[in-house]
Amino acid sequence: MITPLYAQSLLREGAVMAAVAVALIGLPWFLTAIGGYSELATPIVLWGIFALGFDILIGFTGLLSFGHAAFWGLGSYAAGLMLLRVTDGFIPAVLVGTLVGAVASLLLGYLTLRRRGIYFSILTLAFAEMFYYAALSPLQQWTGGDNGLTGIPPADLCGIAMKGEAIYYVIAVTAFIGIYVARRIMRSPYGLILRAIKSNETRVASTGIDTRRYKLMAFVISGVYAGLAGSLSAVYQTYVPTDALHWTTSGQVVMMAVIGGVGTLFGPMIGAGIVLYLANVLSGVTAQWLLIQGLIFMGFVIFLPGGVVDAGRRLALLLSRRPAPTDKRAAGTVSVHPAQAE
């Protein structure tokens, strides 16, 4: 039965996803227009998928992981190896890569979620580093060691070689689906509980929720997105660098999420676009691109922790000449007994 409320939300959802589709289709053109190049769209959307899943973990569940390169990297290697040694089918390669990301995140999540807060973050960093070192040395016959996995053949999807424009559209479709799924998750009862965990974990536990399992599942969901993005990256680049598992990769997705704006799903994707665009533009001008990125990142953490999305929101509020947020707050302090208002 379609109630008016339901119809309303359907329309809204439709509008949002339509806007997403337009953005994805128009991205290559938009990039050329602002001084980039259209092929940059592919890595942007790839990292966007990575960052999207990451936001579910950091923005909604409140867990900061410094180890997600593990899932991106393992997904990359798995997909690459599939293409090199098993079949040149696009779907099996990406499927296997995503699965590997899922399993790895289940194991790593189980281990690291035994601790909370700061400990958790440290442990994610540590165990991801383990995978990096394992790929460098003990497992180098599989991973190509220091050189990475080279010479990956182009993948085949129904007779079409996955490169250039073709692969961009496949990746864009994947991103579209990924965004829809992420929004569904966050609007489900599951998403409500994840947000509650971020808001007040003690209260959630005392309200009958097994927080451990919810956190683990959020971790795995973000690992699936990371593995998926990593697999697609291997297909796109036809090469997997060892850096895919390095802490700098984990750091990149963290910076993208913060710069874009955590907790918004779209923010981190925008962050990916900004970071990659700037990297592209600035690395032609200076060798110190990473230094600048680090400073920008710190700037956001210090002054604009809500990221670009939040800055945009505030700007919009300012421009629409509504009362400043502080006034709004005071007016909004409600109480049955106004004298008691804090």
Next chain:
Amino acid sequence: MNLANLSLQLLTGLQIGAIYVMIALGLTLIFGTLGVVNFAHGALFMIGAYLGYAISEATGHWVAFIVVPVLLFVIGIAIERVLIRFFYNRPAVDQILVTFGLALVLQELMRWIFGGTNLPYGTPDWAIVPVDIGIGYYPPWRLVIVGVTIAVVGALYLFLRFTRFGLVVRAGMRDPEMLGYLGIDVPKRFTFVFGLGALLAGIAGVIGGPITGVTPDIGMAVLVPSFLVVVIGGMGSLPGAVLSGLLLGEAVSLSVLIYPPSTQIIIYLVAAVVLLWRPRGLLGARGVME
């Protein structure tokens, strides 16, 4: 494998552990007192190594050994005053993010100034030739590192145990709020402790640099094991840091003898085992950030 070889390897384990311990001590001090997890601590080690190289090239090693820790102390104070102190009331996630950003910035700064290649930071001339220590020939500088670490740990212990300031630090590690109520100037104490932590990292960097190498990524490379040392030993526990530092150092060293391909990843395996068996760490206090 004979007993002499084993002993030498155990000795190396002490040296590896010594560097972890010195960094872990600084980390634990800062976290225990200020409640801040300093992701930039490895970068401080790295700066110590770079400065050690630069100064020793100019004026010889001994000057470097004295000047670098002092410089790092000053740098630490500057970082606390300019950045860290604005984050005491912000959520832990923000603290981690800003110190991580700082680590990245410092690392790239060093790369910009010194380039990315491994700088030839050597030990003092008298320490180049291996000496006969009875059970075999051994690089003397490794012994120096162990000796300095023991001295530093001892000095830290005496300082915390027997000085008034040390008492305040220990009390602050248990109950910072109370300290404020007692009228003790908490902000100044915080600044000093951060500087002290940086100083420890500086000592580690200036004497450890010849062994670990001097590159921009050396900071994070020593930070991760040191983090594990703190997590395994129990956050906020100084004896725990020493104990687990030794444990991990020996694990790495022995893995060279037993199964060389595992050397790089052995510490993670040990950490995983400890985590599964004793989530609170070897000597960790209950309820401290579980």
Next chain:
Amino acid sequence: MALLEVRNVSKHFAGLRALDDVSLSIAPGTIHAIIGPNGAGKSTLLNVLTGLIVPDTGSVVFDGQSLLGLPAYDINQRGIARVFQTPEIFPDMSLVENVAIAAVAARDGSYRANFFQHPRALQPVREKAESILADIGLGAYLNTEARHLSRGDKRRLELAVCLAHQPRLLLLDEPTAGMSHHETHSTAELLRRLSRNGMTKVIIEHDMDVVFSLSDRITVLHQGRIIADGPPDEIRGNPTVQEAYLGGAHL
């Protein structure tokens, strides 16, 4: 048969005897108050009952089943809800969302992998949350963020969150702390109204007016031990109790 049976529970904290051989029985459908001077161990007892602290010795049996060693969420799912001393709510979420979370937990249990469930399915949950909030007097602020509420209203919100579970036993840790006379009165009224449908309540309280007007039975804790246990009239005239308070409360 008692709803909650506590027997010989003791808990030490590094030499401090927080609870010393505490035994009490909570009868179903009653309001049972636990009073005592500060530091008597009242909050510790509540923590034991909700699984946040494991006692050194003793047993806690709820409706015939032992609660010892069970995680806090399991205890809550079995029918025990708790209102904390400082209101624990979700500050950055709206009032409806606050209660909806509890309603979802009540509906789905401690874990359900329903991440694809359509938002439509949350409609009955929202309606239930709205009616509970209206019932408790917060109906006008459904979509306000919880952090904007006054302390008293935050406590009401917390109560609403607990009620979403329809708990059989409600534990309240100083529900009227920091409230004005007016607010205290309306809170007491609310509690009285809730007990009409047979919900059992355990209240830690310092306000003696509330204690004596509401409770069916009173247990007095002092330095971790029970020094008196009985109906209000018995406690009122009890010299040991008066001594323990030493002129603090006006009985």
